[in-house]
Amino acid sequence: MQTVTLTPKRSPVISIEAEMITPDVFAGKSDAEIGAIPAWEGNEEITLADVFDVAVDGSADAAGTKIIIDGNVPRVKRIGEAMTAGEIVVKGDVDMRCGALMSGGSITVEGNADSWVGREMTGGEILVKGNATYYAGGGYRGETCGMRGGKLTIEGDVLDYLGEHMCGGEILVKGNARLLPGVLNWSGTITIEGDTTLPGGEMKSGTIFVKGKVLEMLPSYKDEGTEEVDGVTYRKYTGDLSRNGEGVLYVSV
């Protein structure tokens, strides 16, 4: 078991590209080695030691490595990008693309996550205890596939385009989701415990559960009557018919 604790030393104004903060990169490295890893702050090349105090306890492979970011890092992007194993715990907020492309392991964000949390993730788990903003579990700009696997849980609210272009995996939002969750979806399951607006726009297939209210419904969904799933009665819709979609939208009654 290896524990790496990163304690923020300052609050940068310009975002820091930190795709190297992963168990895969940190595994087996000393505090000095991790501190010397280069990163970009805007157009300036810095090291992790410029931003964090680094403390390392033990040594292990990626699966046995836990990274604790002991504070708020709302301007540190791409934490946990493409990680395959291990654990990251952030005791505060994170900037965009946390956990993008991750395939294994787990990330816990105790504060809020900015846009594109879990972008294109294929495996592993992300838990955001606060809110997330746009495109949670979404895709890369221009791609036709967003999240493909794994599980993304957001205990608070999310803004627009939750699970955009989703191709697999599972998303759970315990609060509300704003506009167009599941837009352009191919597959996967989204559950929204709160309210939302215009779910499933241009959804091709996939499943969306809305346990709160749908504040505005797309006209291009077909009402299929009621259906009970896991003891809850929903009104079932299929669509989006504007795209000959076969997606299923369950709205609690």
Added chain:
Amino acid sequence: MAEMIIKNGVVYDPKNSVDGEKNEICIKDGKIVDNVGAGAKVLDAEGCLVMPGGVDGHTHCAGKINTARIMSPHDMRYSPIPGLSGPEPRTKLLRPQVGYNTPNTHAIGYRYSKLGYTTIAEAAITPMMARHMHEEFESIPILDKLALVLMGSNWQVMQYIQDGDSEMLKSYMAWALLASRGYGVKIVNPGGGSNWTWGKNVTGIDDKVIDFDVTPADILIGLAEANEALNLPHSIHVHCNNLGVPGNLPTTLDTMKLLERVKASQDRQVMHLTHMQFHSYTGTSWMDFASGSDQIADYINKHDHLTFDMGQMIFGPAMTMTADGPTEYRNARMFDAKWSNYDQELEDAGGIVPLAYTPQHFAHATMWSIGLELALLVKDPWKVMFTTDNPNGGAFVNYPEGQVLLMSDKKRQEVIAGFPDMTMDRISLPNIDRELDWGEMTVMTRSMPAKMLGLEEKGHLGAGADADVAIYDVKPDKVDVSVEHEAVKKALGFAKYTIKGGEIVVRDGDITALPKGKVYWVNAYENGIVQTEKDRLITDLEERFKKYYSMQFSNYMVEDAYVPRPVEVRPEVA
């Protein structure tokens, strides 16, 4: 008086009947010469393969590609071929690079140069789009460039053909080349682009074009005859009707037969047929679709009035972009892909759809096979240009892959072994064991495209040619390409030296200098059209601009400032 002599190279220069000989190549002031002085800089080729600089006679590198870039931010991060794709940071010499199918302009220049290519032809622009295209040309470094101008669904062209007014047709074609600073005449899905304005298409060369009393056949013959009457260096360059449609073989054969009656004004084809792979399908639907390459090849082997290029497919992500608007609409619907589509006023249509080709899909596997079959079944390499219809069939950085496929039956069989069974009775490639040699490859990638385009100073290494030379880390007398295809592919992707206009622009696969390239264009108007005909044309055009165009006539023509290093070609007037 910059002089250079390349020694110890194994030289392939088919136009001058040099087939793998240890000739010296002398360069002076950017040109190939017969000899140089004792003080000339010596470049030791160390027994490596030496060819003229590559000529890509059909690529989509400026114009529409910009819309494709906007549509595909994701392409910017693709890097299937390290060193020739994907994001690369700025260096002291180079701009940053991104992309695979739609790289930024600078990357296009760098990467073609690394491949040993020195001249490229943008295959499809409307005159309306030409100014923008020249702006992109200006930021593609190193390479010489030219553009083919779309005329096959142009209202003026169709009107003058309908009127039987061959003089007006000639005048307009010459004027459109001048207005675009263009080099040759491109015809895409003749008539179909115009019908697409009304959501329709044509299904063969004898359909009527809506609102004009002409057929695709009339357009082809009209433009071909006027092209020859103007004595243009390039023939008409044709993308047939029914691209990508199962059973389009008869349309392609009809088009080839139709042109038999046109006489060439000079020693070249009367028609170049592009991306033939997409036009060689038998069957009636995707269910019974199969290769028609044997019938196409048989026809081409028996006739000498046309040339073609492969449009070879490369597996992986591609970006289709064509003036064939209805085809792109069909692609978008068939693959549920995102698309852009446009109608360019009186001039043509167009569309863009990103696709991906996979060897696991029988249709893609069949299309991949057809491109190779065509190039291997046609006996005379001077009738075949190597292309992928970049980036429609695949990105140009895959040219080494495609070239090695033509040279190694073993490599082909390795790929075919992974095809689904449903492919096997649709293709003939498994039974074709021909392997092209270096001389034939030099023809298909250099000498033939230069001759086909009428670029006399390109595609060869004789005295008077531009000193565009590619040297690859391949020892032709020692390597068996059939077996060592991976090593050869790597060498073809990263030239040991690329020399452009006498200057070393690539050394050991890295860019070393960034000269600006020339832009070839054809002025058949100034001397080629008499004043009374010019007056008649301009009067008519002014009226048409007032009635139909969104642009002012006075703002239309590309100004000289957009073409700072022109090579103006003036055809001899008959």
